[in-house]
Amino acid sequence: MSAFATTFSDALLMLADFDHIVAEIVVLSLQVSGGAVVLGTLIGLPLGACIAVGRFPGKNALSVLINGMMGLPSVVVGVVVYLLLSRSGPFGGFGLLYTPLAMILAQTLLVVPLMAAIARQVVEDVWQRYAEELQLMRFSWWHSVTTLLYDCRHSLLVAVLAGLGRAMSEVGAVMIVGGNIDRATRVMTTAIALETSKGDLALAIALGIVLIVIILALNAFAFVLRHWAMRRYG
Amino acid sequence: MAIFPLRIRDLRYQPNGREVLAGIDLDLGDEGITLVLGPNGAGKSVLLRVICGLLEPGSGSMVWGDEGACRPAQGVMMVFQRPMMLRASVLHNVALGLKPFGLSAAERKRRSLTMLERVGLADRAQDSARQLSGGEQQRLALARAWLTKPRLLLLDEPTASLDPSASAEVERIVREIRTDGTRILMVTHNLGQATRLGDDIVFMSGGRVREHTPVQRFFSRPQSDEARLFIQGELPWRMRL
Numbered sequence: 001m002s003a004f005a006t007t008f009s010d011a012l013l014m015l016a017d018f019d020h021i022v023a024e025i026v027v028l029s030l031q032v033s034g035g036a037v038v039l040g041t042l043i044g045l046p047l048g049a050c051i052a053v054g055r056f057p058g059k060n061a062l063s064v065l066i067n068g069m070m071g072l073p074s075v076v077v078g079v080v081v082y083l084l085l086s087r088s089g090p091f092g093g094f095g096l097l098y099t100p101l102a103m104i105l106a107q108t109l110l111v112v113p114l115m116a117a118i119a120r121q122v123v124e125d126v127w128q129r130y131a132e133e134l135q136l137m138r139f140s141w142w143h144s145v146t147t148l149l150y151d152c153r154h155s156l157l158v159a160v161l162a163g164l165g166r167a168m169s170e171v172g173a174v175m176i177v178g179g180n181i182d183r184a185t186r187v188m189t190t191a192i193a194l195e196t197s198k199g200d201l202a203l204a205i206a207l208g209i210v211l212i213v214i215i216l217a218l219n220a221f222a223f224v225l226r227h228w229a230m231r232r233y234g
Numbered sequence: 235m236a237i238f239p240l241r242i243r244d245l246r247y248q249p250n251g252r253e254v255l256a257g258i259d260l261d262l263g264d265e266g267i268t269l270v271l272g273p274n275g276a277g278k279s280v281l282l283r284v285i286c287g288l289l290e291p292g293s294g295s296m297v298w299g300d301e302g303a304c305r306p307a308q309g310v311m312m313v314f315q316r317p318m319m320l321r322a323s324v325l326h327n328v329a330l331g332l333k334p335f336g337l338s339a340a341e342r343k344r345r346s347l348t349m350l351e352r353v354g355l356a357d358r359a360q361d362s363a364r365q366l367s368g369g370e371q372q373r374l375a376l377a378r379a380w381l382t383k384p385r386l387l388l389l390d391e392p393t394a395s396l397d398p399s400a401s402a403e404v405e406r407i408v409r410e411i412r413t414d415g416t417r418i419l420m421v422t423h424n425l426g427q428a429t430r431l432g433d434d435i436v437f438m439s440g441g442r443v444r445e446h447t448p449v450q451r452f453f454s455r456p457q458s459d460e461a462r463l464f465i466q467g468e469l470p471w472r473m474r475l
Contacts, residue, residue, distance in 0.1 A: 132288050133318040136311060137382070138334045147330070151320045233321035234364025 010202035011209060022203070026210050029187040032100050032174065033167035036107030040163045044112040045156055048119025049145045052127050063120060069113035074106075078176030081106040085177065098179040103187070106173035111163035118159035123148045154229040157222045165215060236299040237306045237385050238264035238417065240285075245294035247277075247284055247441075254280050255291070256441035262386075267408065267418040269428045269449070272438035273464065278421040281438070282388040285419070286312045311384035315391045317375030324350065324366065324374055325359040331378040345381060353377040353407050369400025376407050380414070387411060389420035393427065405431055425465065429453060437461045 014022055051062055083089050085097040085105075096102045126148055134144050149156070171189035178185035180194055188207045195204040240262040247255035255277045262268060270278045283289040285296065287310070298306055320327050329346040337345075350356045353373040358366065363374060372392050379387055389408065393401040401424070408431060412418050419436075422428060428435060428449065435452040437445040437460070444458045456462040 130318045132283075133312075133314065135288065136286060137331055138308065140334065143333055147320070147333070150322070154321065229321070233362045234319075 007201045007205055011205035014202060014206040015209065019206070022206055022210065024183060025186055025188055025191050025207060026214075028100065028185075029168065029189075029211075030214070032103045032187055033107060033164060035100075035104040036111055036167045037160060037164045039104065039108040040111035040115050040167075041160055043108070044115030044163065045119045045149060045159065046145065047112070048116035048121075048159075049123040049149050051116070052120045052124035053141060053144050053148065063117075066113050066117045066120065070117050072110060072113060073172070074110055074170045075172035075176065077106055077109050078173035081109065081173065081177045097177060098181060098185055100178070100185060102177040103174040103185060106177045107167045107170060110170060110173060111167050114166055115159045115163045118162060119149075119152075119156055122152050122155045122159070126152055154226050154233070157226055161219060161222050164218060168211065168215060236264070236301070237309055238262065238299060240299075240386070241295075241297040242285075243295045243297075245281075245284065245296065246292045247280055247289060248292045254441055255284065258294070258441075258443055260436060260443055260446060262417065262419065265412075265415075265417060266433035267412050267420060267431055268434050268436055269432035270419065270421045270436045270438060271423070271425070271428060271464065272444075276438040277441040278438055279390050282312060282390055282419065282421060285386075286310050286388055288312075306385075308382075309385035310388070311379040311382055311386075312388040312390065313372070313375045313379050313392055315394050317371060317378075319363040319366075319371055319374070321362070321364060323360050324355055324363050327363040327374055328377050328381060331381045335382075346377075349377045349381045352380075352410065354403065367400065369396045369403060372396065372400075372404050373407060376404065376411065380407075380411050380416070383414075384416055386417045386419065389418065391421050391423065393422065393424065401427065425453075437464065439464075 048066075051059065051066065081102065082097065084091050085094070085102050086092055087097075096105070123145075127144070130148070130151075134147065139147065169189065171193055174180075174185070174187055175190050175193070178187070178190065180186050180190040186194075188211045192204045192207050192211075195201070195207070240260075242258055242260040242262075245255055245258040245260075246253065258277075258281060270281065272278050280289065284291050320330065325343065325346055328349060329342045332342045332345060347356065347359060350359055353376060355366075355370060355373055355377065358370065363371065366374060376392070392408075393404050396404065405427065408418060408420070420431070422431075432449045434446065434448050436443055437452065437456075437458070439460050445452060445456065445461050447457065452461065453465060456465060
């Protein structure tokens with residue numbers, strides 16, 4: 001059997017045996033990326049909607065900035081968060097560096113611009129159609145934002161999924177602020193990078209399979225949910 | 235504060251130098267249904283948008299009430315030809331009109347259900363608003379506007395592209411809203427509807443009010459050649475200045 005096939009069969013065996021190392025890494029990955037996406041949703045979606053609805057000087061510049069930050073290099077975010085959380089940094093006193101919370105913060109910074117940019121575009125399209133009626137109904141700026149977010153909720157699933165995809169596949173920032181510490185801050189992407197460099201390709205492939213299955217499953221769920229919602233609400 | 239009579243004088247709206255409203259003079263009393271007729275491009279819909287404050291006129295004046303107030307903060311609503319339908323239930327869409335009023339959710343729901351009864355949509359309350367027919371969506375939009383108890387309701391071709399039975403139902407609701415004490419200014423292209431529904435007619439062309447007369451007189455003795463040609467169906471489909 002070739003080395004490729006052997007590696008794959010070993011990886012599948014690890015998964016079939018519910019290898020506890022794999023399980024721990026997967027659970028931590030889901031906690032970190034899930035936390036970042038929850039925070040990103042709470043910050044990014046309202047931020048995008050506020051930019052879409054608001055009329056203020058510099059709105060276009062802010063939109064360009066948010067769009068530009070979608071491609072923010074994760075290692076740069078990692079370094080910035082590292083500096084903020086390191087002992088000599090402004091938030092060093094909290095002792096967050098090399099903890100899952102630091103990884104959540106770094107990933108949140110990565111997903112917020114992405115989610116805000118998508119939300120701004122989605123909400124702005126709807127706002128252009130609804131603006132006159134909401135204005136006539138004397139909706140406040142905040143009422144308009146919440147109403148539009150509610151109306152766009154199914155389309156905004158795309159933003160959430162994009163954020164989740166970015167968070168789960170990201171490696172640079174979590175490696176820097178998490179340190180890839182075994183059983184503490186090791187997530188799927190950093191573990192894959194480490195195990196590959198060590199030559200333990202079976203574990204790397206096993207984690208890769210789990211990562212892809214999770215992302216596909218979430219996308220399939222979102223696809224079904226969106227189709228159901230389109231049938232139900234038009 | 236009384237918002238009637240509404241006196242509009244020499245109202246002009248000129249986006250990018252193009253004169254859409256070319257000096258509107260119009261008086262509206264405190265009751266009745268006024269139908270706005272005229273060819274496409276006459277400025278009818280723009281006039282409604284200026285009256286409700288969605289567009290700022292270039293010049294001219296609108297004086298509300300005997301005390302000569304500026305535009306009232308509340309009491310003017312408009313229903314559009316293609317009204318907003320959120321991806322939500324019929325009930326949610328109607329209750330939306332009460333959102334800025336600071337009422338409890340239970341009270342909003344109670345009032346909305348009562349209003350849905352009045353427009354004949356109570357049995358569709360939990361259905362998706364976007365799955366309603368065009369006529370039902372217009373009734374929903376009327377219910378949403380009526381719920382806020384406006385003093386002046388502006389209707390921009392609410393029966394355009396509706397079949398006769400759906401139009402008749404919308405007309406019934408419009409009459410009820412009027413009976414409830416709301417002044418109505420409605421744009422239509424349907425001359426039959428104008429005779430059935432209107433108390434008086436405002437005929438516009440080229441961004442000006444050419445006639446403002448009671449319905450019977452408008453159809454029996456139109457004062458302008460344009461109005462006569464319009465009634466006979468011989469006015470060019472689009473009047474330009």
